[in-house]
Amino acid sequence: MLKIHLKTGTAWTKPIKVEGSLMDDIGQLIDDYYLEYGLPVALYTLDELDDEELEEMLPIIGGEYYIEGIEFIEEVAIVDRMKQLDHLIEILGVNETLNALARAMSDDEMDANSIITLLHTINDVINHLEYLRQ
Numbered sequence: 001m002l003k004i005h006l007k008t009g010t011a012w013t014k015p016i017k018v019e020g021s022l023m024d025d026i027g028q029l030i031d032d033y034y035l036e037y038g039l040p041v042a043l044y045t046l047d048e049l050d051d052e053e054l055e056e057m058l059p060i061i062g063g064e065y066y067i068e069g070i071e072f073i074e075e076v077a078i079v080d081r082m083k084q085l086d087h088l089i090e091i092l093g094v095n096e097t098l099n100a101l102a103r104a105m106s107d108d109e110m111d112a113n114s115i116i117t118l119l120h121t122i123n124d125v126i127n128h129l130e131y132l133r134q
Contacts, residue, residue: 002024004029030060035061045064045065
C-alpha cells in the first residue's frame with residue numbers, strides 16, 4: 001500500500017492511499033483512485049492553464065485533468081495497517097468482525113496469498129469507514 005501526498009498549492013498536502021508498490025505505475029494508481037473516489041485536490045482542465053503552469057502540472061486520466069503534482073510517496077507497512085485496525089476496533093466497537101481479522105492476521109499458518117487477501121479486506125473496511133466519516 002502507498003500513501004501518495006498530493007500537492008495542494010499550499011504548504012499542506014492531501015494524502016490518498018492506494019493499493020500498490022513503488023514499482024507500479026504511479027500515474028495509473030492515481031487515475032484508478034480518481035475514478036473510484038475522486039481526488040481531494042483541485043482539478044484543472046487544459047483550458048484553465050497557461051504553458052508555464054502546464055509544465056508544473058501532473059496529467060491524470062490521459063490529460064483530461066491536471067493536478068498540482070506529487071510532493072512525496074510513502075509505503076505503508078503491515079504494522080501501520082494493524083495499528084489502523086486496532087484504532088478501528090477501539091473506536092467502532094465492531095469487535096467480532098475486526099477481532100476475527102486481527103486473529104487471522106496473527107495466524108502463523110496463513111500463506112502469503114491469504115495474508116494479502118486479508119489485508120485487502122482490512123483496507124476495504126478502513127477505506128469505507130474513512131469515506132463514511134467524511
